Amino acid sequence: MTGIVWYLTIFVLAAFVGFEVISKVPSILHTPLMSGSNAIHGIVLVGALVIMGEANGTAQLVLGFIAVFLATLNVVGGFVVTDRMLQMFRAKPDQRSAPLQGGGGHGAVAPATGAARSDAARSDAARSDGAVPVEKPAGM
Amino acid sequence: MALALSMPLSTWRSGVYLLAIIGFVVALKGLSSPRHARRGNIAGAVAALLAIAITFSATEVDHSARNLGLALGAMALGTLVAIPAARLVKMTAMPQMVAVFNGVGGGAAALVSIGELLHIHTTGVSPATYVVVEAVIGVLIGCVSFAGSAIAFAKLQELMATRPIVYPGQQPINAVVGAGILALLLLAVVTGDTAYVLGVLGLSLVLGVIFVLPIGGADVPVLISLLNSFTGLAVAASGFTLGNNLLIVAGTLVGASGMLLTRLMSKAMGRSLPNILFSAFGAVVTATGTAEGLDGKAVKSSTPDDVAVLLAYARKVVIVPGYGLAVAQAQHVVKELADSLSTRGVDVFYAIHPVAGRMPGHMNVLLAEANVPYDELKEMDEANPEMPTADVALVVGANDTVNPAAIDTPGSPIYGMPIIHADQSQHIVFLKRSMRPGFAGIDNALLFDDKTVLLFGDAKDTLQKLVAAVASV
Numbered sequence: 001m002t003g004i005v006w007y008l009t010i011f012v013l014a015a016f017v018g019f020e021v022i023s024k025v026p027s028i029l030h031t032p033l034m035s036g037s038n039a040i041h042g043i044v045l046v047g048a049l050v051i052m053g054e055a056n057g058t059a060q061l062v063l064g065f066i067a068v069f070l071a072t073l074n075v076v077g078g079f080v081v082t083d084r085m086l087q088m089f090r091a092k093p094d095q096r097s098a099p100l101q102g103g104g105g106h107g108a109v110a111p112a113t114g115a116a117r118s119d120a121a122r123s124d125a126a127r128s129d130g131a132v133p134v135e136k137p138a139g140m
Numbered sequence: 141m142a143l144a145l146s147m148p149l150s151t152w153r154s155g156v157y158l159l160a161i162i163g164f165v166v167a168l169k170g171l172s173s174p175r176h177a178r179r180g181n182i183a184g185a186v187a188a189l190l191a192i193a194i195t196f197s198a199t200e201v202d203h204s205a206r207n208l209g210l211a212l213g214a215m216a217l218g219t220l221v222a223i224p225a226a227r228l229v230k231m232t233a234m235p236q237m238v239a240v241f242n243g244v245g246g247g248a249a250a251l252v253s254i255g256e257l258l259h260i261h262t263t264g265v266s267p268a269t270y271v272v273v274e275a276v277i278g279v280l281i282g283c284v285s286f287a288g289s290a291i292a293f294a295k296l297q298e299l300m301a302t303r304p305i306v307y308p309g310q311q312p313i314n315a316v317v318g319a320g321i322l323a324l325l326l327l328a329v330v331t332g333d334t335a336y337v338l339g340v341l342g343l344s345l346v347l348g349v350i351f352v353l354p355i356g357g358a359d360v361p362v363l364i365s366l367l368n369s370f371t372g373l374a375v376a377a378s379g380f381t382l383g384n385n386l387l388i389v390a391g392t393l394v395g396a397s398g399m400l401l402t403r404l405m406s407k408a409m410g411r412s413l414p415n416i417l418f419s420a421f422g423a424v425v426t427a428t429g430t431a432e433g434l435d436g437k438a439v440k441s442s443t444p445d446d447v448a449v450l451l452a453y454a455r456k457v458v459i460v461p462g463y464g465l466a467v468a469q470a471q472h473v474v475k476e477l478a479d480s481l482s483t484r485g486v487d488v489f490y491a492i493h494p495v496a497g498r499m500p501g502h503m504n505v506l507l508a509e510a511n512v513p514y515d516e517l518k519e520m521d522e523a524n525p526e527m528p529t530a531d532v533a534l535v536v537g538a539n540d541t542v543n544p545a546a547i548d549t550p551g552s553p554i555y556g557m558p559i560i561h562a563d564q565s566q567h568i569v570f571l572k573r574s575m576r577p578g579f580a581g582i583d584n585a586l587l588f589d590d591k592t593v594l595l596f597g598d599a600k601d602t603l604q605k606l607v608a609a610v611a612s613v
Contacts, residue, residue, distance in 0.1 A: 046387060
């Protein structure tokens with residue numbers, strides 16, 4: 001297979017892989033996904049470096065420089081911002097598995113401790129559920 | 141081992157590029173679950189780092205010390221700008237940030253395509269027809285993505301009107317620009333003259349702008365997702381021009397994923413993609429933005445103390461957060477309120493609309509930032525069956541996502557969009573800054589419902605007052 005046909009083959013197969021891999025992402029992760037895939041296309045930096053290296057004359061040098069600069073923004077910013085988002089998601093499985101009693105011991109991180117404590121509080125409240133008066137204030 | 145060492149450098153490079161491709165697939169795969177998402181992203185970053193590092197071994201890149209120096213300078217500059225921007229951006233401004241990073245990627249891809257074409261010309265060889273076609277496609281898609289992202293950024297940042305911008309002769313103008321690009325493309329291919337490619341570059345930027353202007357603010361998230369996909373395809377096109385597998389695969393992965401995500405998002409809004417892109421929201425139903433309803437009914441405003449009593453004695457409270465909550469940075473206070481209600485025995489959960497905030501999953505990120513436990517967040521389909529049994533729906537800074545017009549007003553621009561059925565709960569409390577309509581720019585009849593009361597003011601202030609009032613009930 002020569003040049004263009006070979007590349008088209010790769011293109012078509014990659015498209016299928018892209019669909020396949022992505023179709024299983026839960027909707028709550030759509031924002032990180034958008035951001036993460038946005039970072040991945042920042043790999044265009046590799047192409048920008050080639051253009052910069054090959055550049056001859058002022059116009060091509062300026063063009064290459066801008067291309068490298070923009071691509072770096074894309075790849076570096078993309079991965080950093082995605083990591084920032086995902087850092088927040090990471091704490092969740094810990095919180096969910098946090099024991100209801102003794103909320104202090106589990107999490108070294110303050111927020112996890114707080115969540116565990118409120119879990120405990122909620123289970124207390126649930127136990128006394130019947131005792132909570134449910135009056136509807138009039139006129140609202 | 142001896143065999144491996146004797147491999148030419150270019151084979152090593154291809155090997156590392158293959159590793160990077162695997163890394164990118166692993167990264168996307170990792171994003172399928174919250175547990176592995178971060179590791180996946182790091183895998184992607186490592187893959188990108190390896191691929192970029194090995195690229196410096198290519199003779200094209202390091203044959204000239206001057207060019208190499210400029211490349212390193214541009215990378216240093218880019219890193220110096222990108223890291224603080226990415227670290228300091230507020231979570232509420234995340235969609236704009238993604239639009240920016242996406243736009244610059246599209247711009248870079250367009251420049252790479254055009255740069256390679258210029259380079260081929262300077263070597264005195266006239267490029268094959270398909271190389272010119274690939275390059276022009278790369279320039280076209282990359283520039284549309286760049287200019288489109290810029291306008292999307294301006295709309296999200298509210299630097300310009302978020303409503304759809306329509307003007308007389310819109311269709312003919314679009315047609316002329318489209319025909320112009322096609323003509324220049326053909327001229328470029330036939331004559332092989334790069335001047336025509338520069339013409340395509342200019343007209344594509346215009347196309348990007350006029351493509352995005354008529355898209356309404358509420359649809360901008362879908363648009364960014366589409367432009368993200370475009371940039372991926374532009375990168376793939378530049379990979380064709382350069383003959384680089386890594387760019388083809390990475391760009392195509394993003395192109396395919398972006399398309400799928402775009403479709404999922406438009407599905408969540410109950411509309412087809414062509415409908416979002418080509419039917420400007422228009423003047424079907426316009427917002428009055430006053431405190432008078434369509435039939436002259438006035439809204440009822442209440443006080444934090446009254447609402448606190450209502451909340452404290454409720455059995456089940458559903459919080460419906462919207463972008464207004466994020467703007468007011470009220471995600472921490474709303475958690476405080478939810479916690480204090482929980483300790484009183486009230487069953488509290490959050491009902492999250494798929495497009496709450498500005499992007500799908502955006503609200504989840506914002507509430508995660510405030511450490512709201514995962515199991516208190518219910519997605520729309522899970523939350524709606526519980527709405528009729530809810531005593532209070534506390535709508536914080538949301539509007540369009542609870543607007544019953546989506547169900548009962550066929551003429552409405554949001555007709556057909558699934559909503560959170562706040563209207564089915566016993567009482568509805570809106571926390572609103574003003575009577576200004578939502579992002580879609582239309583009135584909400586629910587505000588005038590007999591079951592509805594409004595608390596005007598900054599969401600954070602109001603919530604703080606509510607927390608204090610609940611504590612003293």
